[in-house]
Amino acid sequence: MLALTLFGVFFLIALAGVPLLFSILVTTVGIIWAQNLGHPMETIFLSFIGGVEPFILLAVPLFVFAGELLAQGGVGKRIVEFARVLFGWLPGGLGVVTVMSCTMFGGVSGSAIADTAAIGSLVIPSMIARGYSRGFAAALLAVAGTIALLMPLSIPFLIYAFISGVSMRTLSMAGLLPALASAIALIVVCMWHGKKTGCDNGEDRSTLKEIWAATRDAGPALLMPIIIIGGIWTGVFTPSESAAIAVFYGLIVSLFYYKDLSWRRIPQLLLNAFITSATVMLVIGATGAMAWLITVEQVAVQMAEWIQVVATEPWMFLMLFNVCLLLLGIFIEPLPAMLLSAPLFLPLAKHFEMDMVHIGVVMTANLAIALYTPPVGGTLFVAAKLAKAGIGEITRHLWPLMTATFTVVLLITYIPSLSTWLPRFIQSMGN
Numbered sequence: 231m232l233a234l235t236l237f238g239v240f241f242l243i244a245l246a247g248v249p250l251l252f253s254i255l256v257t258t259v260g261i262i263w264a265q266n267l268g269h270p271m272e273t274i275f276l277s278f279i280g281g282v283e284p285f286i287l288l289a290v291p292l293f294v295f296a297g298e299l300l301a302q303g304g305v306g307k308r309i310v311e312f313a314r315v316l317f318g319w320l321p322g323g324l325g326v327v328t329v330m331s332c333t334m335f336g337g338v339s340g341s342a343i344a345d346t347a348a349i350g351s352l353v354i355p356s357m358i359a360r361g362y363s364r365g366f367a368a369a370l371l372a373v374a375g376t377i378a379l380l381m382p383l384s385i386p387f388l389i390y391a392f393i394s395g396v397s398m399r400t401l402s403m404a405g406l407l408p409a410l411a412s413a414i415a416l417i418v419v420c421m422w423h424g425k426k427t428g429c430d431n432g433e434d435r436s437t438l439k440e441i442w443a444a445t446r447d448a449g450p451a452l453l454m455p456i457i458i459i460g461g462i463w464t465g466v467f468t469p470s471e472s473a474a475i476a477v478f479y480g481l482i483v484s485l486f487y488y489k490d491l492s493w494r495r496i497p498q499l500l501l502n503a504f505i506t507s508a509t510v511m512l513v514i515g516a517t518g519a520m521a522w523l524i525t526v527e528q529v530a531v532q533m534a535e536w537i538q539v540v541a542t543e544p545w546m547f548l549m550l551f552n553v554c555l556l557l558l559g560i561f562i563e564p565l566p567a568m569l570l571s572a573p574l575f576l577p578l579a580k581h582f583e584m585d586m587v588h589i590g591v592v593m594t595a596n597l598a599i600a601l602y603t604p605p606v607g608g609t610l611f612v613a614a615k616l617a618k619a620g621i622g623e624i625t626r627h628l629w630p631l632m633t634a635t636f637t638v639v640l641l642i643t644y645i646p647s648l649s650t651w652l653p654r655f656i657q658s659m660g661n
Contacts, residue, residue, distance in 0.1 A: 236261055236524070250566055254516040258523050267527065274519045281518020282511050285470055289388055291507035292473030296480045297339040298499040303484025303491040305451040306348035309334045312448035315436035320417075322424025323433055324360050328353045328367075329374045329416045333409060336378025337455040340385045342601050346375030346609040350616040358617070361429035368610075368617035369602075369627040370420065373635060375609040376598040377412050379564065380405035382459045383476070386564055386597065388469060389514075390590040393572045398469040399462045403653040404587045408595060408642045415634035423630075450483050463656065510565060517569035524573050537578055544582045548643050551575060551589075552596055559600025563608065567597050584646075591649040595639050602628065 240257040244250060255274075262269050300306070313330040320326050331349045339345050350371045357367040379386050382402040391398040424431065436444075458476055461467045467475060484491040541547040554575075558567045572593070579589045601609045614624055642648050 235265075236520075244562070250562065251512050251516050254513070254520050254566070254570075258516075258520045261523065269523070269526070273522065277519040277522035278515040281515040281521075284392055287392060287511070287514065289470045289473035290385060290510055291503060292470075292477050293340050293383065293385055293388070294507050294510075295500065295503035296473065296476035297341045297344040298503050299477065299480035299484050299491070300335075300338050300451070300454075301344045301348035302495065302499060303480065304488035305338065305483065306331075306335055307352050308444075308448040308451055308488070310349065310352045312444045312452075315441050315444045318433045319435045320421060320424075321431055322417075322420035322422070323431075324353065324357050324362065325370055325420030325424060326417050328357070328370055329377075329413050329420060332371070332374035333377050333381070333413045334452065336375075336381040336409070337383065338451060339378060340381065340383035340388075342376045342378045342598065343608050343612060345378040346371055346612045347616070349375070350613055354613075354616050361427075363623075363627070364617045364619035365623035366423065366627040368613040368619045368624045369631055370416070371616070372602040372607065372609040372613035372624070373628070373631045374413075374416055375613070376601045376635075377409050379594050379598040379601075380409035380412065380591070382406060382455055384594065386568060386594045387590065389565055389568055390572070390594065391469070393569065394576055394586050394590060396586045396590060400587050400653045400657075401590055402459050402462060403656055404591050404649045405594065407648050407652055408591055408638065411641065411648065412595075412635060412638045415638050416631060419630050419634050450487050454479050454483070513566045514569060517566055520570065521573045538581070544584065545644065547578065547582050548592070551579075551592070552639065552643060555593060555596035556599060559597045560603055562600070564594070564597035564600060567600065568593060585650055587653065588646040588649045592639070592643050595642050599632070599635060599639070602632075 236257065239260060240253060243256055244253040248256070259271070259274060261267070262271075262274075310327065310331045313327045313334065314323075317323065317326045317330055328349065331353065332345050335349055336342070336345045339348070354367050354371065358364060378384065382405070384401075384405060387401040387405060388398060390396065391401055423429075454476065457479065458472045461475065462469060462472050485493070537547065537550065541550050555567070555571060558571055562570070575593075576586070576589065579586065601607055602613075603610070610621070610624065613619075614621060617624075
């Protein structure tokens with residue numbers, strides 16, 4: 231079966247330490263050559279170029295740059311202070327503040343890594359000083375940072391919209407309730423941990439004056455996702471144009487309102503955004519070439535025939551879908567994992583007459599878990615570095631947090647209305 235050969239060779243090469251870009255390309259070209267499939271190499275080149283040509287992908291580097299601006303422009307500390315005055319009085323208050331700060335910053339950055347780095351640098355020292363262990367502080371930050379992937383400006387949502395043809399306008403709202411459900415689940419764990427260990431019983435409630443001051447200070451940052459999503463929903467601008475608006479707004483807020491960013495730092499932020507975006511676009515091109523091979527050789531049809539034998543009911547397919555994505559995510563970052571798996575699973579989901587918006591949220595929620603699981607986990611390693619904690623120590627504290635997020639993923643999977651109700655409600659109000 232070509233599917234098993236294709237993914238078996240890919241995983242062997244990737245696990246050998248070969249960079250993901252070359253793992254995908256070597257697998258694609260190697261399978262064509264070894265199986266005597268007869269496809270000219272020019273098609274690989276054309277598929278690679280075609281994979282990065284769609285106009286909507288212009289939004290990727292712009293959103294990455296906007297995230298860099300906001301992370302370095304003082305937005306993070308205003309959001310943390312805003313969360314502190316609202317939630318710091320709860321048991322496990324600093325943990326709750328971390329979760330809510332990551333959720334709110336994720337709404338303006340759309341990037342889990344940027345979310346983790348920006349919020350972690352502000353809350354980790356305070357958590358350790360309050361009495362939290364370094365392992366728990368890092369574990370919480372690594373998990374909470376992934377909520378950004380379910381927020382309206384999520385970059386994975388943008389990629390999924392490109393792959394599936396689903397409206398980014400709909401996806402931008404579809405992840406909001408799942409993101410809030412994830413935040414609530416993590417807050418429950420934080421409150422339990424604070425009470426159990428006695429390290430954080432909460433601080434005094436803030437006064438109305440303090441709440442107003444924090445709200446006024448954080449207001450411009452919190453307005454950004456409202457402006458962007460409002461513009462997309464009303465048709466004022468497209469997702470690609472919204473990314474440009476995000477950059478412009480980020481520059482205004484960071485340079486002229488908060489004044490925490492100077493013009494001299496802009497070139498370095500541009501370089502950082504360029505490196506990140508170039509990496510993402512190269513992988514998108516490579517997965518475009520592999521996706522072409524998967525389509526031409528009808529790998530998706532072969533997979534469909536096998537899955538229809540194993541999973542005869544929609545709930546069985548969804549369970550298998552979750553398991554496959556979780557296993558794939560352990561070894562591959564969310565964006566390439568989505569690009570590789572979507573061509574296989576979307577036709578199957580359509581066969582079972584499932585909502586493509588719901589499937590996109592389920593896929594993103596599963597792949598977000600990969601960001602805090604070894605060996606690839608991006609947010610895990612950022613949090614470990616910030617907290618100066620070992621991976622083993624962090625892993626011991628991950629289990630209750632993972633249990634909370636797994637529970638939410640199951641709820642998202644089997645209660646589609648968690649993803650589809652809000653977009654439909656907003657759309658019905660506009661009619």
